[in-house]
Amino acid sequence: MHWQKTRQYGKRNYSELAIQRYKRILGNTMQSREISRQKNEGLIGAGILNKMTSLGMPDSFRRS
Template sequence: MAWQKSSGYNQRSRIETQIGRWKVVIGHKLKARTFENQKTEAKIGVRVLNQMTELGRPNFERTA
């Protein structure tokens, strides 16, 4: 497992998972025509995905 840390595999895997989520939830391409509207569409998509990710993330509490 040391090769994963040394090569950055874990981070790459997380990024690929996020891109996969983006494509499933938002779509494979932006629908806006102008660049400004595309930037806005991307920002909205990022906020939606961040909220969805936050909902599924567990909260850890120390018990000892």
């Protein structure tokens, strides 16, 4: 649809999907109270999600 292209709806949808996945797996709130620890908690959570995603992806190779 035209409005989706002009508003870049797909890019926003991908980011919302990533946040939804993070919240579903790791919880709705941060456990830490300090900002520096919340940053570390977010980085660790993103690393966990990336690892889970990589484990679920098939191995691809080029056929000749």
